[in-house]
Ligand code: 5GP
């Protein structure tokens with residue numbers, strides 16, 4: 001049984017209760033297109049289990065971040081973006097708005113999305 005949190009939008013996307021453009025998945029992570037893209041290619045890679053941020057996921061299971069990075073690389077390459085940028089905002093002061101572990105995967109131009 002996966003860990004979920006009530007009223008978490010990413011838990012609902014992982015469960016298929018809210019629609020999203022799914023780019024790929026593995027047993028531990030789901031990748032979707034970001035609703036509000038900040039780069040020519042902008043995907044999110046979301047953990048299946050609910051934790052507030054990447055550090056909390058790593059504290060629960062160090063391998064969880066490895067699964068995220070592996071799926072990020074897969075979806076980036078499949079979309080023709082072998083060069084890409086990964087971002088994990090942690091805390092409101094860093095711009096985090098959804099408190100369920102995710103990586104932003106940005107591709108398509110160098111040094112894109114300094115604002116993310
Ligand atoms: P954060 O600001 O927490 O680092 O990133 C959250 C990201 O989730 C934002 O880039 C935002 O556009 C994206 N987002 C928020 N709600 C949804 C949604 O319902 N569907 C999708 N596909 N992306 C979302």
Ligand code: ZN
Nearest residue numbers: 008011050100
């Ligand atoms: Zn969640």
